Amino acid sequence: MIDTHAHIRKGEEIRIEGLDWVVMSGPNMAESRDNVEIAKMNPKLKAAVGIHPQETPRTPLENGGIDKLINELDEILSNNFEIVAVGETGLDFIEPYDVKHQEILFRGQIALSLKHKKPLIVHSRKAMEETLEILRSYKNLKGVIHCYSGGKKRIQKVLDLPGQWYFGIDGNLTYEDGLAEVVKLIPKDRLVLETDSPELTPLPFRGEKNYPENVKYVYQKVAEIWQMSFEETEKIVDGNAKKLFGV
Ligand SMILES: [Zn+2]
Numbered sequence: 001m002i003d004t005h006a007h008i009r010k011g012e013e014i015r016i017e018g019l020d021w022v023v024m025s026g027p028n029m030a031e032s033r034d035n036v037e038i039a040k041m042n043p044k045l046k047a048a049v050g051i052h053p054q055e056t057p058r059t060p061l062e063n064g065g066i067d068k069l070i071n072e073l074d075e076i077l078s079n080n081f082e083i084v085a086v087g088e089t090g091l092d093f094i095e096p097y098d099v100k101h102q103e104i105l106f107r108g109q110i111a112l113s114l115k116h117k118k119p120l121i122v123h124s125r126k127a128m129e130e131t132l133e134i135l136r137s138y139k140n141l142k143g144v145i146h147c148y149s150g151g152k153k154r155i156q157k158v159l160d161l162p163g164q165w166y167f168g169i170d171g172n173l174t175y176e177d178g179l180a181e182v183v184k185l186i187p188k189d190r191l192v193l194e195t196d197s198p199e200l201t202p203l204p205f206r207g208e209k210n211y212p213e214n215v216k217y218v219y220q221k222v223a224e225i226w227q228m229s230f231e232e233t234e235k236i237v238d239g240n241a242k243k244l245f246g247v
Helices: 029-041 053-058 065-079 099-116 128-136 152-159 177-185 212-226 230-245
Strands: 002-006 021-024 045-049 085-092 120-125 142-146 164-169 191-193
Touching: 002 142, 002 191, 002 212, 002 230, 021 029, 029 045, 029 065, 045 065, 053 085, 053 099, 065 099, 085 099, 085 128, 085 142, 099 120, 099 128, 120 128, 128 152, 142 230, 152 164, 152 177, 164 230, 177 212, 191 212, 191 230, 212 230
Parallel strands: 002 021, 021 045, 045 085, 085 120, 120 142, 142 164, 164 191
Antiparallel strands: none
Protein backbone atom coordinates (compact mmCIF):
# COMPACT_ATOMS: atom_id res chain seq x y z
CA MET A 1 0.00 0.00 0.00
CA ILE A 2 1.07 3.53 -0.77
CA ASP A 3 -0.28 6.79 0.64
CA THR A 4 0.29 9.33 -2.14
CA HIS A 5 -0.58 12.42 -0.09
CA ALA A 6 0.12 13.05 3.58
CA HIS A 7 1.31 15.93 5.72
CA ILE A 8 3.93 14.82 8.22
CA ARG A 9 5.34 17.40 10.61
CA LYS A 10 8.86 17.19 11.93
CA GLY A 11 9.05 15.49 15.32
CA GLU A 12 5.57 14.02 15.04
CA GLU A 13 4.67 10.38 15.50
CA ILE A 14 4.88 8.62 12.12
CA ARG A 15 2.41 5.79 11.62
CA ILE A 16 3.03 3.92 8.37
CA GLU A 17 2.51 0.29 9.34
CA GLY A 18 1.95 -1.91 6.29
CA LEU A 19 2.85 0.82 3.79
CA ASP A 20 5.53 0.58 1.11
CA TRP A 21 5.96 4.34 1.00
CA VAL A 22 4.27 7.70 1.52
CA VAL A 23 4.45 10.96 -0.43
CA MET A 24 4.73 13.96 1.88
CA SER A 25 3.02 16.91 0.25
CA GLY A 26 4.74 20.31 0.48
CA PRO A 27 2.28 23.06 1.44
CA ASN A 28 4.80 25.87 2.10
CA MET A 29 8.51 26.58 2.02
CA ALA A 30 9.25 25.56 5.63
CA GLU A 31 7.43 22.22 5.43
CA SER A 32 8.87 21.54 1.97
CA ARG A 33 12.36 21.90 3.41
CA ASP A 34 11.36 19.69 6.35
CA ASN A 35 10.03 17.05 3.93
CA VAL A 36 13.43 16.83 2.26
CA GLU A 37 15.09 16.40 5.66
CA ILE A 38 12.57 13.81 6.90
CA ALA A 39 12.93 11.82 3.65
CA LYS A 40 16.70 11.61 4.13
CA MET A 41 16.13 9.84 7.47
CA ASN A 42 13.39 7.44 6.38
CA PRO A 43 13.48 5.88 2.90
CA LYS A 44 9.76 5.07 3.06
CA LEU A 45 8.92 8.77 3.28
CA LYS A 46 9.21 10.55 -0.07
CA ALA A 47 9.40 14.32 -0.29
CA ALA A 48 7.36 16.65 -2.46
CA VAL A 49 8.08 20.38 -2.40
CA GLY A 50 5.62 23.11 -3.22
CA ILE A 51 3.40 25.96 -2.09
CA HIS A 52 -0.32 25.59 -1.49
CA PRO A 53 -2.55 28.19 -3.21
CA GLN A 54 -3.97 29.29 0.15
CA GLU A 55 -0.47 30.44 1.12
CA THR A 56 -0.69 33.12 -1.56
CA PRO A 57 -2.39 35.93 0.39
CA ARG A 58 0.56 35.82 2.76
CA THR A 59 3.04 36.06 -0.10
CA PRO A 60 4.45 39.56 -0.49
CA LEU A 61 4.43 40.48 -4.17
CA GLU A 62 6.83 43.39 -3.73
CA ASN A 63 10.41 42.74 -4.68
CA GLY A 64 9.42 39.78 -6.83
CA GLY A 65 7.85 37.86 -3.93
CA ILE A 66 6.48 34.96 -5.95
CA ASP A 67 9.55 34.79 -8.20
CA LYS A 68 11.66 34.50 -5.10
CA LEU A 69 9.59 31.56 -3.84
CA ILE A 70 9.78 29.78 -7.20
CA ASN A 71 13.55 30.33 -7.32
CA GLU A 72 13.88 28.85 -3.84
CA LEU A 73 11.88 25.77 -4.85
CA ASP A 74 13.97 25.51 -8.01
CA GLU A 75 17.12 25.48 -5.93
CA ILE A 76 15.80 22.80 -3.56
CA LEU A 77 14.79 20.64 -6.54
CA SER A 78 18.19 21.10 -8.19
CA ASN A 79 20.02 20.00 -5.05
CA ASN A 80 17.84 17.03 -4.06
CA PHE A 81 17.22 14.59 -6.89
CA GLU A 82 15.35 12.23 -4.56
CA ILE A 83 12.35 14.60 -4.42
CA VAL A 84 9.43 12.80 -6.08
CA ALA A 85 7.01 15.61 -6.97
CA VAL A 86 6.23 19.32 -7.12
CA GLY A 87 3.27 20.44 -5.02
CA GLU A 88 0.87 20.83 -3.64
CA THR A 89 -0.05 23.65 -5.95
CA GLY A 90 -3.18 24.75 -7.76
CA LEU A 91 -6.15 27.01 -7.15
CA ASP A 92 -8.32 27.37 -4.06
CA PHE A 93 -11.22 29.78 -4.20
CA ILE A 94 -12.08 29.78 -0.51
CA GLU A 95 -12.02 33.35 0.90
CA PRO A 96 -9.69 35.13 1.20
CA TYR A 97 -8.02 34.45 -2.12
CA ASP A 98 -6.36 36.30 -4.97
CA VAL A 99 -6.86 34.60 -8.34
CA LYS A 100 -4.04 36.44 -10.05
CA HIS A 101 -1.43 35.61 -7.44
CA GLN A 102 -2.59 32.01 -7.22
CA GLU A 103 -2.28 31.64 -10.98
CA ILE A 104 1.26 33.05 -11.04
CA LEU A 105 2.31 30.71 -8.24
CA PHE A 106 0.60 27.75 -9.93
CA ARG A 107 2.20 28.40 -13.33
CA GLY A 108 5.58 28.87 -11.67
CA GLN A 109 5.33 25.42 -10.10
CA ILE A 110 4.09 23.88 -13.36
CA ALA A 111 7.25 25.24 -14.99
CA LEU A 112 9.33 23.57 -12.25
CA SER A 113 7.50 20.27 -12.77
CA LEU A 114 8.43 20.38 -16.46
CA LYS A 115 11.99 21.57 -15.86
CA HIS A 116 12.78 18.93 -13.24
CA LYS A 117 10.61 16.21 -14.82
CA LYS A 118 8.71 15.60 -11.58
CA PRO A 119 4.95 15.00 -11.46
CA LEU A 120 2.69 17.74 -10.20
CA ILE A 121 0.43 17.40 -7.14
CA VAL A 122 -2.57 19.59 -7.88
CA HIS A 123 -4.90 20.97 -5.23
CA SER A 124 -8.16 22.39 -6.58
CA ARG A 125 -11.01 23.58 -4.39
CA LYS A 126 -14.05 25.36 -5.82
CA ALA A 127 -11.88 26.04 -8.85
CA MET A 128 -11.89 22.87 -10.96
CA GLU A 129 -12.81 24.49 -14.30
CA GLU A 130 -10.19 27.21 -13.85
CA THR A 131 -7.61 24.62 -12.82
CA LEU A 132 -8.32 22.46 -15.87
CA GLU A 133 -8.10 25.47 -18.15
CA ILE A 134 -4.58 26.24 -16.93
CA LEU A 135 -3.46 22.59 -17.12
CA ARG A 136 -4.87 22.32 -20.63
CA SER A 137 -2.39 24.95 -21.83
CA TYR A 138 0.66 22.71 -21.18
CA LYS A 139 1.94 19.63 -22.96
CA ASN A 140 3.79 16.68 -21.43
CA LEU A 141 2.59 17.30 -17.88
CA LYS A 142 2.08 14.38 -15.55
CA GLY A 143 0.36 14.61 -12.23
CA VAL A 144 -2.46 13.93 -9.84
CA ILE A 145 -5.60 15.89 -9.09
CA HIS A 146 -5.30 15.37 -5.36
CA CYS A 147 -8.51 14.87 -3.33
CA TYR A 148 -10.49 14.89 -6.55
CA SER A 149 -13.75 16.78 -6.09
CA GLY A 150 -14.77 17.42 -9.69
CA GLY A 151 -17.68 14.97 -9.61
CA LYS A 152 -18.70 12.59 -12.39
CA LYS A 153 -18.97 15.29 -14.99
CA ARG A 154 -15.32 16.33 -14.97
CA ILE A 155 -13.71 12.88 -15.07
CA GLN A 156 -13.53 12.91 -18.85
CA LYS A 157 -12.16 16.47 -18.84
CA VAL A 158 -9.28 15.34 -16.63
CA LEU A 159 -8.64 12.32 -18.86
CA ASP A 160 -8.66 14.61 -21.90
CA LEU A 161 -5.89 16.82 -20.49
CA PRO A 162 -2.64 16.64 -22.41
CA GLY A 163 -0.08 14.45 -20.66
CA GLN A 164 -0.95 11.83 -18.07
CA TRP A 165 -3.28 12.51 -15.17
CA TYR A 166 -4.37 10.56 -12.13
CA PHE A 167 -7.17 10.98 -9.60
CA GLY A 168 -6.29 11.04 -5.90
CA ILE A 169 -9.08 9.77 -3.63
CA ASP A 170 -9.13 10.14 0.15
CA GLY A 171 -10.78 8.81 3.30
CA ASN A 172 -14.05 10.67 2.71
CA LEU A 173 -14.74 7.87 0.22
CA THR A 174 -15.64 5.70 3.22
CA TYR A 175 -18.61 7.90 4.16
CA GLU A 176 -19.60 9.86 1.04
CA ASP A 177 -21.85 7.77 -1.20
CA GLY A 178 -21.56 10.32 -4.01
CA LEU A 179 -17.81 9.85 -4.12
CA ALA A 180 -18.22 6.08 -4.43
CA GLU A 181 -20.28 6.72 -7.57
CA VAL A 182 -17.44 8.90 -8.90
CA VAL A 183 -14.83 6.22 -8.18
CA LYS A 184 -16.86 3.68 -10.20
CA LEU A 185 -16.33 5.89 -13.27
CA ILE A 186 -12.60 6.58 -12.86
CA PRO A 187 -10.53 4.22 -15.02
CA LYS A 188 -8.80 1.70 -12.76
CA ASP A 189 -5.39 2.57 -14.18
CA ARG A 190 -5.77 6.24 -13.14
CA LEU A 191 -6.61 5.93 -9.47
CA VAL A 192 -4.23 6.57 -6.56
CA LEU A 193 -5.17 6.62 -2.88
CA GLU A 194 -4.30 9.16 -0.22
CA THR A 195 -4.99 10.10 3.37
CA ASP A 196 -4.27 13.86 3.35
CA SER A 197 -3.43 13.13 6.99
CA PRO A 198 -3.84 14.57 9.53
CA GLU A 199 -7.17 15.52 7.84
CA LEU A 200 -9.97 13.48 6.24
CA THR A 201 -9.84 10.47 8.56
CA PRO A 202 -11.73 7.50 7.09
CA LEU A 203 -14.29 5.37 8.87
CA PRO A 204 -14.06 3.78 11.39
CA PHE A 205 -11.84 6.51 12.88
CA ARG A 206 -13.61 9.54 11.41
CA GLY A 207 -13.26 12.54 13.74
CA GLU A 208 -9.88 11.42 15.09
CA LYS A 209 -6.47 12.46 13.84
CA ASN A 210 -5.51 10.76 10.59
CA TYR A 211 -2.31 8.81 9.85
CA PRO A 212 -0.91 7.43 6.57
CA GLU A 213 -1.52 3.81 7.66
CA ASN A 214 -5.27 4.53 7.62
CA VAL A 215 -5.08 4.53 3.83
CA LYS A 216 -5.89 0.82 4.13
CA TYR A 217 -9.53 1.72 4.77
CA VAL A 218 -9.61 3.62 1.49
CA TYR A 219 -8.10 0.61 -0.31
CA GLN A 220 -10.70 -1.59 1.35
CA LYS A 221 -13.53 0.63 0.13
CA VAL A 222 -12.15 0.70 -3.42
CA ALA A 223 -11.89 -3.12 -3.36
CA GLU A 224 -15.60 -3.20 -2.44
CA ILE A 225 -16.51 -0.79 -5.22
CA TRP A 226 -14.43 -2.70 -7.79
CA GLN A 227 -15.70 -6.02 -6.43
CA MET A 228 -12.16 -7.30 -6.31
CA SER A 229 -9.98 -8.76 -3.59
CA PHE A 230 -7.92 -6.42 -1.44
CA GLU A 231 -4.73 -7.89 -2.93
CA GLU A 232 -5.82 -7.37 -6.54
CA THR A 233 -6.90 -3.83 -5.75
CA GLU A 234 -3.62 -3.11 -4.03
CA LYS A 235 -1.66 -4.39 -7.00
CA ILE A 236 -3.46 -2.11 -9.45
CA VAL A 237 -3.47 1.03 -7.27
CA ASP A 238 0.16 0.63 -6.19
CA GLY A 239 1.16 0.08 -9.82
CA ASN A 240 -0.47 3.43 -10.66
CA ALA A 241 1.35 5.23 -7.84
CA LYS A 242 4.70 3.77 -8.92
CA LYS A 243 4.11 4.85 -12.49
CA LEU A 244 3.04 8.34 -11.44
CA PHE A 245 5.91 9.05 -9.04
CA GLY A 246 8.56 6.91 -10.71
CA VAL A 247 9.34 5.16 -7.42
ZN1 LIG B 1 -2.53 18.31 1.17
